[in-house]
Amino acid sequence: MIRNLIIGSFVSLALFGTAYAEGGDAGAGKAKAEGCSGCHGEDGNAPAPMFPKLAGQHASFLAKQLHDFKSKKRDDPTMTAMAASLSDADIADLSAFYAKQKITPEKGEKSELGEKIYRAGNAAKGTPACSGCHGPSGAGNPNAVYPVLAGQYASYISKTLHDYKSGERANDPNQIMRTIASRLSEDEINAVAEYASGL
Ligand code: HEC
Ligand code: HEC
Structure with missing residues (x-):
């Protein structure tokens, strides 16, 4: 069953992903990210673990999440409010900017x-x-x-x-x-x- 899920989602997502992130301008995204940096960090490496790191994340995934917050498909009081006023171009630019940043590694626990x-x-x-x-x-x-x-x-x-x-x-x-x-x-x-x- 999982196998079918994988194949089915792969096909539909491949279409979504590219469409969402298309044409993003990382330079424009940097300026638009000012209001995000308090929680997610200047370069997408969030200063506190209650906020996810965005640095180095795929633009397709970031764009999907921002569209989902905006439409409340993913409901989070903070992020739904933050995404409400973002246009499609804003989302593509912000996603391009964060995708280009480098994520700082974590030690983790090799259990x-x-x-x-x-x-x-x-x-x-x-x-x-x-x-x-x-x-x-x-x-x-x-x-x-x-x-x-x-x-x-x-x-x-x-x-x-x-x-x-x-x-x-x-x-x-x-x-x-x-x-x-x-x-x-x-x-x-x-x-x-x-x-x-x-x-
Ligand atoms: C069949 C493919 C598949 C498998 C197997 C899978 N994932 Fe995922 N995972 C996804 C997809 C697709 C998403 C993104 C969902 C979305 O678009 O919102 C995701 C999202 C996540 C997220 C959210 C990341 C974020 O930044 O918000 C976490 C955490 C995660 N997976 C952990 C795991 C862990 C741990 C396992 C193994 C126990 C696992 N996944 C197995 C496909 C998979
Ligand atoms: C007041 C703090 C705050 C601000 C400001 C903020 N965020 Fe967030 N953001 C969060 C929190 C908290 C989450 C995690 C929500 C959850 O737990 O599901 C999140 C999640 C996200 C995610 C999903 C990441 C993932 O791995 O699933 C993206 C993308 C994101 N924010 C982008 C942005 C952008 C772009 C801005 C600026 C327009 C922004 N955020 C401003 C707090 C904030």
């Missing part, structure tokens, strides 16, 4: 459980390997709109997996991440979040 879930999943529960989509080095895939995880704060990855598990975050195509997160235990979430962060 055996985290590595196992990331690289092999958990066959007994039908959890697929994260690496199948997010890549062996956590670099994601810009065309399929699979986000970068390497270097992201572990606490943000963990919060996000909890949000998918509870359904609080529901903008994942074909419920891919909600299905996967619902099969992760508390220990597995914490371990894989640390592991992916440190890749």
Whole structure:
């Protein structure tokens, strides 16, 4: 079943991703990012782990998230307000700017459980390997709109997996991440979040 999900979402997302981020101007994005830097940092390396890093993230993924915040498909009180006044061009420019920045690495914790879930999943529960989509080095895939995880704060990855598990975050195509997160235990979430962060 997961196999079908992967193929189905790959096709539809490849179209979305490129359309959303098309024509972005990183130089214009830098100026537009002034109002974002308080939380996400001047260069997209957020100063505190309660805010996600945006540096080095795929433009296609950033643009999709900003469109989803704007339409409330992804509902977050702060970001929905921030995205409300952004035009399509603003979104493309901001996404191009952050994608060009360099993410600062995180140490993470090389736990055996985290590595196992990331690289092999958990066959007994039908959890697929994260690496199948997010890549062996956590670099994601810009065309399929699979986000970068390497270097992201572990606490943000963990919060996000909890949000998918509870359904609080529901903008994942074909419920891919909600299905996967619902099969992760508390220990597995914490371990894989640390592991992916440190890749
Ligand atoms: C007051 C703080 C604040 C400001 C200002 C802010 N953000 Fe955010 N942003 C957040 C928080 C908090 C989240 C995480 C929401 C969640 O937990 O789902 C977030 C998430 C995001 C995400 C999703 C990242 C991911 O990995 O899923 C993007 C993209 C983003 N913000 C872009 C922007 C842009 C562009 C601006 C400026 C126009 C901006 N933000 C301004 C707090 C802020
Ligand atoms: C079938 C492909 C697939 C697999 C397998 C997969 N993911 Fe994802 N993941 C996605 C997609 C697609 C998104 C982006 C959803 C969206 O567009 O909002 C995502 C988003 C995420 C995010 C949100 C990132 C952010 O910055 O907001 C996290 C965290 C995440 N995945 C962690 C994991 C972990 C941990 C595993 C393994 C347990 C995993 N994923 C397995 C496809 C996958």
